[in-house]
Amino acid sequence: MSSSPLLAELIEALRCLPGVGNKTAQRMAFHLLERDRPGAKRLADRLVQASERVGNCRRCRSFSEQDICPLCANATRDAHLLCVVESPVDQLAVEQATGYRGHYFVLLGRLSPLDGLGPKELGLDLLAARLGEGEVQELIIATNPTVEGEATAHMLGQLARAANVRATRLAHGVPLGGELEFIDRGTLAHAFGGRQNIT
């Protein structure tokens, strides 16, 4: 837009958001300038605050502005259970969807040597030390069912075995509301092989 360089810069900057291309960025910029300047300023303020002050919890590596996040510090949660997820988004999904009341460990990635993500970057030394403390009785491996996620899960399983901790993996199968006709073959094979008795 030739009539305002600042507007063009704002549109360009909005494209750093995931899933936002040129058209969407334009629409967002015009919307903010036409109808919601207070919202734009509040958003700017929150962006600065969050990107400067949100760090990672020293214990679970999830996002937190404190040294130890409230969830790790919460004494009412079950310290015998530890759920390992790839990212804070996955942690949020588990927290919102299930009644899980144990603790979490966030890898902040998955095993991917080509991207320079090895055991050290995933904090596996921290996890091994945690398992070594002896309090955790079950390690729930909730990495994504992708090739890299499966490789990560395999390594986590080895870690658990070395520490003599029981390791479990989320069940694979037919998603609720899915139709057999449209489910990919791998999932269907998993669901078939893992069939359960109706009691």
Place this chain on the structure above:
Amino acid sequence: MSSSPLLAELIEALRCLPGVGNKTAQRMAFHLLERDRPGAKRLADRLVQASERVGNCRRCRSFSEQDICPLCANATRDAHLLCVVESPVDQLAVEQATGYRGHYFVLLGRLSPLDGLGPKELGLDLLAARLGEGEVQELIIATNPTVEGEATAHMLGQLARAANVRATRLAHGVPLGGELEFIDRGTLAHAFGGRQNIT
């Protein structure tokens, strides 16, 4: 997300963007914090700059940080043509899609008495004064083909007639790549009624 109040605030603030609900805001916030903190700060800076400094051009009412926008100040554009659009987004669309080299006038809305948008809010006095200057020879009415847009177009047509200026309206018809089968009846009727000779 209980583990970080700042993160929760950021997610909330992102929802001021059009088309961004809770899930998308979460994904955006996590993406920025995990992978693009410099981008987040740049975006914050641009938001503040744009929302504080971008105003409206005194002549065409489009967004500009100057008193008169570069487009209005551009002496190489044809001052005989004036295209009236509802918003700066529409102006941008016309500018990018067509070879139009005249000037613009931006209503910043459409006639909508229930929302408190009357002739005064749309700057029609400014437009009347502009037409009265005698330089404009054609008023191209490019309001949206909605009920309110049509009412606005009708009023703009009266304004042009009063100033003895020729008024034109964008052609209605079958969009390129559209199929007759799927086009709404109103558009098809317009396209049929406005059929043209093949020369």
